[in-house]
Amino acid sequence: MRRLLFRRTLFGLFTLWVVSLVVFLATQALPGDAAQAILGREATPERLAALREQLNLGGSLPEQYFGWLGQLLSFNLGTSLAGGTPVVSAVGPMLLNSSILMLCAAVIAIPLAIGIGTWTALRKDSAVDHVTGIITLVLASLPEFVVGVLLVLLLATGVFHLFPAVFVLVPGEQVWSNPAQLVLPVLTLVLAVSPYIIRIMRATMLEVLESQYVQQARLKGLPERTVVLRHALPNAIGPVAQVIALQLAWLIGGVVIVEFLFRFPGVGFQLIDAVTNRDLPVVQALVIVIAIFYVAVNLLADVVTLAANPKVRTAS
Amino acid sequence: MSIGMSTRPAGNSARAGRTPRKQGLLRRALQSKRTVVGLVLTLAVLTVAFLGPYLAPHSATEFVAAPFSPAGIGGPFGTDNLGRDVLSRFLAGGQTLMILAIIATALGVGLGALVGVLAAYRRGWLDELLMRAGDVALAFPQIVLALLFLSIIGPELWLLVLMVGFGHLPRVARVVRGAALSVVERDFVKAAESVGIPRWRIMIGEIVPNISSTLAVEFGLRLTYSIGLVAGLSFLGLGMQPPAADWGLMINENRIALTISPWSVALPVIAIALLTVGTNLVTDGLAKASIGSDKGVTV
Secondary structure (H helix, E strand, O other): OHHHHHHHHHHHHHHHHHHHHHHHHHHHOOOOOHHHHHHHHHOOHHHHHHHHHHOOOOOOHHHHHHHHHHHHHOOOOOEOOOOOOEHHHHHHHHHHHHHHHHHHHHHHHHHHHHHHHHHHHHOOOOHHHHHHHHHHHHHHHOOHHHHHHHHHHHHHHOOOOOOOOOOOOOOOOOOOOOHHHHHHHHHHHHHHHHHHHHHHHHHHHHHHHOOHHHHHHHHOOOOHHHHHHHHHHHHHHHHHHHHHHHHHHHHHHHHHHHHHHHOOOOHHHHHHHHHHOOOHHHHHHHHHHHHHHHHHHHHHHHHHHHHHOHHHHHOO | OHHHHHHHHHHHHHHHHHOOOOOOHHHHHOOOHHHHHHHHHHHHHHHHHHHHHHHOOOOOOOEOOOOOOOOOOOOOOOEOOOOEEHHHHHHHOOHHHHHHHHHHHHHHHHHHHHHHHHHHHHOHHHHHHHHHHHHHHHOOOHHHHHHHHHHHHOOOHHHHHHHHHHHHHHHHHHHHHHHHHHHHOOHHHHHHHHHOOOHHHHHHHHHHHHOHHHHHHHHHHHHHHHHHHHHHHHHOOOOOOOOOOOHHHHHHHHHHHOOOOOHHHHHHHHHHHHHHHHHHHHHHHHHHHHHHHHOOOOO
């Protein structure tokens, strides 16, 4: 198991290196001079020179790359073109906000989805099972911003007026100070990730319930509750852990659009803002930050998957 | 007795008449009600998107009333943020989204299938290289990569299509490789090789037709994602640019006034929702029907 983890960590680091290469080379894809292209009509000789310096546009290609990579490794993420502020000071709080949003969504979605999946598996072919099947299929097809807008129409502006439609962060307060504001963004993410987990949980549970050890447990006369909770569920969780991991990793991509929709002050919102303003140093830095986060979640997911699988866990 | 004599051969001939007729994947999928509903939804939204521009009462950029007029003033669904007719912009705004999503899907599934079949057929180092490269590509969120390039090169539609299409490539390649692995071992591939047919013709002429149901399911799945991604990037302001009419853009432009003029957001959102639900229902039906076809079972 340790060797597997070592290999996964190496692969994660390799992935990050490739990402850094892509992010760097993408800047080179700008036709002509990158600094000229970014500044456009606002280009003055001084600003051009300053930006070239900032983007490491002097020297040969490998020199530029290693210069930039060196800055990244020393946590110098560059300065924003728009505000002139160091990127790293803004990223910290944003990353925390995004993490809180995703953590809330995960903490609600995972137990809920596992519960619903198990429940529908136990009541296979009942009305509840069929209705859940259709609802999850429909939810799984909807893009996350469509889910979000529909929720806003339903719960914030159109039919009911229960929750605020956009997030307003009062300076000096934290994102969790006003929990009502968190409801819609979190609910959107929950509805976006749950369907897949419910479907795979139901399928795995059905398979496990057919197995011989579950029959054996039933024949021993154990109460159905014990059979399900002690015998079936732990064996079904293993394969489902992989899907949960994939969904959590997906959350990081999905959170970008959801944050933009609700104006939630997180990394995704900041990224879109930087993309619209073509604030290249910020875009580069945020893409790297998101990549690190993504690789870390994937790695964590691998650990959980391995730990949930008794065959791997016990093999030395 | 005579009744028994007459019914038995009739029953046999009916059964015998049914089995030899090979049913297509879609026809088998359409035996499920869900697939029919999905197909109807998909076709309905496609019809609106493609015929809409010709039915619109006003031009998509014509000012007809005060901004954010309620339904009934300026048009049956009111006006948008600049006072343009919501219905006309809705009717005009679906076509580009459909075309972009379909091209991106065709690109991703086409190239992905090619890479997948190549990897499965050639095996060896090429297979290993392609699949490991795919692993790296999969270890990065598709939308963030698209945002990176769109911010550098600018919101160009060709770039949008490329980013969405290439984002699908590694995922499709992996699935197709899995399906093709069992086909490349079959006798007819060896027979074709022994006659000296070029490898690329074996790949396209022999292997691809045998994984057509996998490709159909992949196309449906990726089309659903493409529609969401293209509309989503448009919603972020990185697709169609104003003053063009586009469903994703409409949602973004008008969401500040959801309370007074909900239709300018609701119409495009409902259309995108119905479309993706439709394509996903069809895909689900195709997937279920193709499970039977692999085992040679007619469902």
